[in-house]
Amino acid sequence: MLDNFDLYIRALSIDWGRIYKNSYLRKISSIASLDELVFHNAVTFFVGENGSGKSTLLEAIAVGYGFNPEGGTKNYNFSTFDSHSELCDALTLSKGYKKANWGYFLRAESFYNVATAEEEYGRLSKYPQHFHEHSHGESFLQLAQTNFKPNGLYILDEPEAALSPQRQLTLLLEIARCVKEGSQFIIATHSPILLGFPDAEILNFDDELRPCRYEDTESYIITKMFVNDRGRVLRQLMENDEVE
Template sequence: MSILKRNQYLRSIELKREEIEDFSKYPFFLPAIINLKNLEFHPKVTFIVGENGSGKSTILEAIAVNYGFNPEGGTKNFNFSSRDTHSDLGHYIKLVKGLRKPKDGFFFRAESFYNFATNVEDLEKEDPGLLQSYGGRSLHGQSHGESFFSVFMNRFLGNGLYILDEPEAALSPSRQMSMISRIHELVEKDSQFIIATHSPIIMAYPDAIIYEIKDDIRQVQYQETENYIITKSFLNKTNAMIEVLIDQNMK
């Protein structure tokens, strides 16, 4: 095993299949999980991609919860909960960690970001100065995209494990490109990312592996992903694609 592999913060996960009583129950029947044994992570960036409902966010949530992060996002110090909806998958995976522990960490969830931002403001009232860690401005006082990027730019410090669930949700294409630069800056500061995304821009980051979920979960090349293929086809043949989509809707 290489030194780089041993030193990464999270090397892999293993599904404790022998402890699962019924694979017909949620979330164990999901394509990403039903045939899963183990999943190895890249020392720098790992992408998990797939259609809505395929299970990529469920896997990320399980990793984050098992690692000690709040299910709705934030650092390990956050413990707010607006609604207990996370799955039981975290109880059935084993994390295989490297020799080093991260000095920083964050679980970013686009779907619960509003609740996270509210909790930051509540904590600021109890502990004035906390907001400086997020750029010094209220996250609710910015546009959705600006507040996302403010967290990425100000709260992510390096030497960290960052688990991101659909970080592109509020970002423009240009901001998504800026996100690639920010990921690289943090990778150069000994950070590791595990990212679930639909964005063919963000997943273009080169020093990474991509797992795509269809009937199962498997490693693919960037140009093989459905996100890349569909986006490229649409941009290259926009008028023809629009006509097909409109014609289908008229039938």
């Protein structure tokens, strides 16, 4: 496991003077309340509802470290849509004393474009890849396994979107392997499986940004409630829907 001085990204700060006064970022509670964030663990999870700001901050971290906004390594320079926010220009990263040997920004929403770029780059090397020949989940996991290497920085945005529960367990094992080999992960997720990673720090983006126990995440609470008594949960949902 890494300590804070060994982390490739140790902290971040936001210069709010570089963000417009009418910016939508000021309306996102988790980000608007944030001036500085310190990372403590080799694995950090961002959790929260859609629109809570977790992917916005994750993307800004990735761009700040030098990754392509759509994903890939720091060497990728393709662009299909310029979507990154002004937060990227206002954010400063505090890096550790060691430089990561490798890194990857992997996001589910732009996976097709990244996989296409991987195949194009692969044609120029001795090791061509054929991600589009596999199912979405298989190719997503293959891309992760191909690019997860020791002493690396990996930023993942909702990787569970492409993966079955079994594949999520496989990804969890890949993360564990890389952490043992000196890697750092920052992950935005809704997955109660991934969130169960031991010794990870979980940051909740609902309202003001705050640390959160695994058992207090909505992903865990709702999944547990449904699995333990799905009949009652479904009845309540359907009864409420009929009332509305």
